[in-house]
Amino acid sequence: MTSKKKRKRSTVERPTIHPRNKYSDNPPDFGLLASSIRHSNPSSSTLVTVGLESTWTDFNATRELTRVLLLHDHALNWWIPDGQLCPTVPNRSNYIHWIEDLLSSDILTNTNADGHGDIVRGFDIGTGANCIYPLLGASLLGWSFVGSVTATGYGRFCSVIEIHRCVGRSGCRSDVTDVALEWAERNVKNNPQISDLIEIRKVDNGEERSNGQLVDGESGTHLYDIEAIKAEPAPLGSLKLHSDVNKSYHGPPVLLGVVRDGEKFDFCMCNPPFFETMEEAGLNPKTSCGGTPKEMVCPGGEEAFISRIIQDSLQLKQSFRWYTSLVGRKSNLKILISKLREVGVTIVKTTEFVQGQTCRWGLAWSFMPPSRKIISSHVAEKNVLSFTLEGLQRKYSAIHVLESVESFFCSAGASSKSNASAFTIDITASNDHCDTILKNELRNVDEPAACQYKQVMSNASCCSHLPLNDLSFRISVFQQIPGTLLVRGSLQHKESPAAGLFMLFIFSVV
Ligand SMILES: C[S@@+](CC[C@H](N)C(=O)[O-])C[C@H]1O[C@@H](n2cnc3c(N)ncnc32)[C@H](O)[C@@H]1O
Numbered sequence: 001m002t003s004k005k006k007r008k009r010s011t012v013e014r015p016t017i018h019p020r021n022k023y024s025d026n027p028p029d030f031g032l033l034a035s036s037i038r039h040s041n042p043s044s045s046t047l048v049t050v051g052l053e054s055t056w057t058d059f060n061a062t063r064e065l066t067r068v069l070l071l072h073d074h075a076l077n078w079w080i081p082d083g084q085l086c087p088t089v090p091n092r093s094n095y096i097h098w099i100e101d102l103l104s105s106d107i108l109t110n111t112n113a114d115g116h117g118d119i120v121r122g123f124d125i126g127t128g129a130n131c132i133y134p135l136l137g138a139s140l141l142g143w144s145f146v147g148s149v150t151a152t153g154y155g156r157f158c159s160v161i162e163i164h165r166c167v168g169r170s171g172c173r174s175d176v177t178d179v180a181l182e183w184a185e186r187n188v189k190n191n192p193q194i195s196d197l198i199e200i201r202k203v204d205n206g207e208e209r210s211n212g213q214l215v216d217g218e219s220g221t222h223l224y225d226i227e228a229i230k231a232e233p234a235p236l237g238s239l240k241l242h243s244d245v246n247k248s249y250h251g252p253p254v255l256l257g258v259v260r261d262g263e264k265f266d267f268c269m270c271n272p273p274f275f276e277t278m279e280e281a282g283l284n285p286k287t288s289c290g291g292t293p294k295e296m297v298c299p300g301g302e303e304a305f306i307s308r309i310i311q312d313s314l315q316l317k318q319s320f321r322w323y324t325s326l327v328g329r330k331s332n333l334k335i336l337i338s339k340l341r342e343v344g345v346t347i348v349k350t351t352e353f354v355q356g357q358t359c360r361w362g363l364a365w366s367f368m369p370p371s372r373k374i375i376s377s378h379v380a381e382k383n384v385l386s387f388t389l390e391g392l393q394r395k396y397s398a399i400h401v402l403e404s405v406e407s408f409f410c411s412a413g414a415s416s417k418s419n420a421s422a423f424t425i426d427i428t429a430s431n432d433h434c435d436t437i438l439k440n441e442l443r444n445v446d447e448p449a450a451c452q453y454k455q456v457m458s459n460a461s462c463c464s465h466l467p468l469n470d471l472s473f474r475i476s477v478f479q480q481i482p483g484t485l486l487v488r489g490s491l492q493h494k495e496s497p498a499a500g501l502f503m504l505f506i507f508s509v510v
Pocket residue numbers: 085086087125126127128129130131132133148149150153180203251252253254271272273274294295296
């Protein structure tokens with residue numbers, strides 16, 4: 001029985017590509033690509049053959065494949081120097097399309113970044129020499145981007161062996177040069193059709209002293225002006241919520257101190273330095289995507305880096321509609337979701353990116369109010385309505401929600417009977433009680449919602465005084481996963497279509 005179950009689970013296919021990904025229905029035509037590479041650059045044909053045979057152990061073949069895919073399928077001119085992290089185009093596109101899904105969903109109120117008309121504005125944390133996300137986002141979807149790059153990164157934190165290996169392996173001297181800045185800018189400039197959409201922003205070089213002050217790595221002099229220091233996030237203690245095993249980030253600024261005063265973005269995205277050491281980064285010998293210590297490694301790894309994004313987001317709040325990051329380890333995803341719940345974000349979303357043998361996760365959160373939608377009257381006439389409350393702090397359980405529902409109705413004079421073990425509450429409200437509740441609540445809700453409600457009521461040929469006898473309904477609250485509650489209301493008997501409207505309205509204000 002158990003073995004059967006196991007077998008069944010292992011054969012379930014996980015989606016590997018977003019349905020809007022260019023390569024979803026049309027995987028790259030390697031034959032065509034190879035012949036066009038041979039035609040344009042005969043000396044590279046052997047390298048491509050290596051790639052075609054799926055021996056992805058050759059950096060040059062991987063880079064050539066990326067170059068050709070970007071050129072043929074996206075009309076992008078692109079290159080990176082030896083040893084820099086080489087992106088795989090279909091995988092990187094999946095993250096872009098997931099963000100597109102978040103932006104087009106009606107989870108949040110749908111306002112664009114201020115002052116940029118209809119153009120979606122994104123921030124790519126650590127765009128790197130390859131600048132892949134801004135290039136893809138701008139060419140596929142016309143989005144504008146700020147892509148941040150650090151100059152010296154974590155040279156101080158990489159062991160001497162790692163730096164030697166980096167220099168020896170590829171000739172790259174990322175510890176002392178601005179390779180990322182130089183090549184990110186080149187990759188933008190070489191694509192004039194989208195270059196106006198992309199700004200490469202250098203993150204000031206700085207390293208954090210143990211006392212938290214930012215100093216120049218070489219001279220020891222203070223590097224940041226007063227504004228930047230003020231922008232430093234709250235002490236890490238505020239995020240050390242579970243235990244002292246939380247990893248802390250020490251490095252250049254991430255969002256705070258890089259995002260300018262008054263700037264607004266629709267989203268930020270990040271493919272963070274996943275690893276704590278180059279040894280860890282080199283664990284997968286099957287890939288040949290390159291990557292220098294500066295790109296791959298950060299003290300505390302991805303947990304520390306993404307925790308810093310969370311901390312920064314706590315201060316920047318609604319400067320971004322969505323904060324997002326890739327996460328490389330499921331165990332870290334769980335830790336990060338708990339942190340988000342504890343700091344009280346309004347919503348958390350996750351997704352899984354299956355990339356060949358590797359799995360990555362997408363994590364998104366927001367401080368924007370979730371959109372409160374008044375639904376059409378035919379939906380309002382339903383007997384059962386439900387919605388979920390997401391991103392709740394752990395201290396708010398189903399019982400708290402039931403208690404506040406009960407006190408809401410009782411304060412208007414309605415009677416209630418709760419069943420704590422079934423997590424339900426039965427409400428009976430007279431015509432007068434309903435009237436009182438409506439009058440109070442129409443005053444409290446925001447103007448557009450109240451107007452829509454009145455309009456729905458008048459379309460249903462009702463006046464604000466509901467033609468009801470006693471209205472009875474049951475509210476049940478279920479915990480789905482920690483932090484997410486499903487709230488369901490069901491009419492016990494329905495005397496008129498307006499009963500459903502009343503329920504709908506109560507749901508939209510409770
Ligand atoms: C894993 S690489 C991702 C590069 C590129 N976005 C991609 O997906 O291929 C992480 C990048 O973040 C950069 N980085 C690390 N700390 C940073 C910081 N505080 N601000 C900006 N970039 C940073 C690294 O230098 C590196 O280029």
